[in-house]
Amino acid sequence: MLRRLVLCVLITLVLVGWIVPARTAANPNFPNRPKLVLVLVIDQFRYDYLMRFRPYFGAGGFNRLLEGAVFTDCRYDYASTITGPGHATLLTGAYSNIHGIIENDWYDREQKQEIYCVADPATRIVADRDKATDAPGFSPRTLNASTLSDELRMATNFRSKAVSISLKERAAILMGGHTASAAYWYDTPSGRFVSSTYYMTALPAWVDDFNRQMPAKKYCGQKWQALPETPGAGGKVLSEYQSSSNESCPSPRFLSWVDNTPFMSELELGFASAAIHNEHLGRGPDTDILTMSLSLNDYVGHRFGPYSEEVADTTLRTDRYLAAFLNDLDKQVGLANVLITLSADHGVAPTPAFIQEHKLGVGTAQTKAVRSAAEKALTDAFGPGPWIVSQDELYLYLDRDTIKRQNASESKAEGIAAEAASSQPDVAAAFTRTQFLTGTLPNSPLARKAANSFHPKRSGDVFVIFAPFAVPSSNPTRATHGTPWNYDEQVPLIFWGSAFKPGFYANACQPIDLAATLAAVLGLTQPSGTQGIPLTMAIK
Numbered sequence: 001m002l003r004r005l006v007l008c009v010l011i012t013l014v015l016v017g018w019i020v021p022a023r024t025a026a027n028p029n030f031p032n033r034p035k036l037v038l039v040l041v042i043d044q045f046r047y048d049y050l051m052r053f054r055p056y057f058g059a060g061g062f063n064r065l066l067e068g069a070v071f072t073d074c075r076y077d078y079a080s081t082i083t084g085p086g087h088a089t090l091l092t093g094a095y096s097n098i099h100g101i102i103e104n105d106w107y108d109r110e111q112k113q114e115i116y117c118v119a120d121p122a123t124r125i126v127a128d129r130d131k132a133t134d135a136p137g138f139s140p141r142t143l144n145a146s147t148l149s150d151e152l153r154m155a156t157n158f159r160s161k162a163v164s165i166s167l168k169e170r171a172a173i174l175m176g177g178h179t180a181s182a183a184y185w186y187d188t189p190s191g192r193f194v195s196s197t198y199y200m201t202a203l204p205a206w207v208d209d210f211n212r213q214m215p216a217k218k219y220c221g222q223k224w225q226a227l228p229e230t231p232g233a234g235g236k237v238l239s240e241y242q243s244s245s246n247e248s249c250p251s252p253r254f255l256s257w258v259d260n261t262p263f264m265s266e267l268e269l270g271f272a273s274a275a276i277h278n279e280h281l282g283r284g285p286d287t288d289i290l291t292m293s294l295s296l297n298d299y300v301g302h303r304f305g306p307y308s309e310e311v312a313d314t315t316l317r318t319d320r321y322l323a324a325f326l327n328d329l330d331k332q333v334g335l336a337n338v339l340i341t342l343s344a345d346h347g348v349a350p351t352p353a354f355i356q357e358h359k360l361g362v363g364t365a366q367t368k369a370v371r372s373a374a375e376k377a378l379t380d381a382f383g384p385g386p387w388i389v390s391q392d393e394l395y396l397y398l399d400r401d402t403i404k405r406q407n408a409s410e411s412k413a414e415g416i417a418a419e420a421a422s423s424q425p426d427v428a429a430a431f432t433r434t435q436f437l438t439g440t441l442p443n444s445p446l447a448r449k450a451a452n453s454f455h456p457k458r459s460g461d462v463f464v465i466f467a468p469f470a471v472p473s474s475n476p477t478r479a480t481h482g483t484p485w486n487y488d489e490q491v492p493l494i495f496w497g498s499a500f501k502p503g504f505y506a507n508a509c510q511p512i513d514l515a516a517t518l519a520a521v522l523g524l525t526q527p528s529g530t531q532g533i534p535l536t537m538a539i540k
C-alpha cells in the first residue's frame, strides 16, 4: 500500500514537475518561442543597487524587470571577478577553469609577456564600410567553450542572428562566442563603434551611418547634472567639461570626458536599438539573440565607489535609459515575444578610503609587499633571483629560468613563495600550482573558488587571495573588484518574459545558471562547458 502510494506520488511529481517542462524545453518551436532573447549585462553592477535605489526607479526600466523571476542571492563561485572572465562565464555557463579566460590580461610563458584576453594579431579592426584598418584586432580565439549564442546559431543552422554589443571589446566578443553574426564595441578616441575582421571585412552601412552622425555630439555643451530624484545629490553638477577656446565639439578631449559620464549608456543603448532595427532582430523565422553589456557603470564605479553620488545617479539614469530602450524594443519586436535576462560580470568593493573611514578593514592591499616577501624567501632558500617574473591581480608567476639555474624544484619554490605570501598580514590564503594540479588543496570555500578560477595552461604559480576589505587598488579613492568576497561576487540575476514564473527567489544560485536556464528554455544543447544548472523553479 505504502509502496503504491509512493509510486503514485512519484508519477504525479514526474508528470507535473518534470515531463511537462521537459517537453516544452525539448521543442524549440513550442508555442511561446521567443523571437528575440536579450541578455543584458551591466558591468560592475551589485545586486544591492537594485534594492537600494528601487524607491527612485521610474516605470518601465528596472521596475519592469523586477516583475520577472528575480534571484536575490546569485553569487559567482570563483575568485576572478573581473570583466573578461565574468562575461565569458555568464554566456558559457562555466568558470575560468573550463572556459580559459582567467583574467583580462595574463602572463604568457611562451611569449614572455602579458597578453590581453581577446587580442588576436591575425585580425584587424574594422572601422568603416570600405576596408579594414591596419590596427590589430580582437577575437574569441582564447575562449575554450561555446556560448549560448553559439548553441542557438548551430541549432538553427545559423539562421538565428547573434549580435553582441558593448563599449568594451572583451565584453562584446566573449559574450558573442565563436559564431556570433557580429560583435561591436566603442572606440573612444574616434567616437565610433567598430568591429574586427574576425566577423566582417567592412562595417555594414547602418553602422557606418550611425558613426558618421557622431553620436557623442548630442552631449556637446551638456554637463553631468544629477537627476532631481538622485538621493543625496539631487540636481548637483557632478562633472562639467571645460572646453578651450576655438575647440570644435566633439574633440578627442571631449570624447574622453563623455566616456566617463552616464551619457555613454544612452549612446550604447541607442546603438543597440539601431542594431535591432537594421539587423531585423526578432523579425525572422528563428529566435535571434542580442547580448549587450553596459560598460559605463564600471568606469564610474571605479572612479567613485559603490556608495558615491555618482554611482547613485548613474544607476538611476541607467534605469531611465533602459526604460526608453525597452519601450523601443516593444515597438520594434513586441516585448511579449522577447525573453530578457539581467545580470552583471562582477560587483565591487568600497574604496580603500571608505573602508578605512568606516573601520571595515585595512583598505589598501599591500600587493608589492607580497611580491617582495616571496622574492626574499626564495632568495634565502635557493640563492639570487629574480624569482618572480610577473605579478597580476591574482597570481605570482615564478621565473622558470631562475628555478632551473638555481637547481630548485618547482613545487618547493611555489610552496616557499606561497608561505611567504600567506605570512603577510592582509593575505587570507595562497595556493600553489602544484596543489591545484595534484588535488591537494585544503577543503575550504576559498580553495574551491580559486580552483574554479585556475587554468593549468594559463594561470600563475601562486594564487594570492587578500583578506576581505584589503582592496588591490593603488589609489585610496579608487574602487576595484577581482576577489572572492561577496561584495565582488553577488550580482543580480533576473529572467523576464513569458517562459518564466515571476517572483523573488531566495534560492542560492550562480551566474553560470543563466546560460543553463536559457538553454533549457530554448531547447538547446547546453554550451560545451556549462557547469550551471537550469533554475527550474522559475521556468513555467
Ligand SMILES: [Zn+2]
Pocket: 044, 083, 298, 302, 481
Ligand atoms: Zn572593472
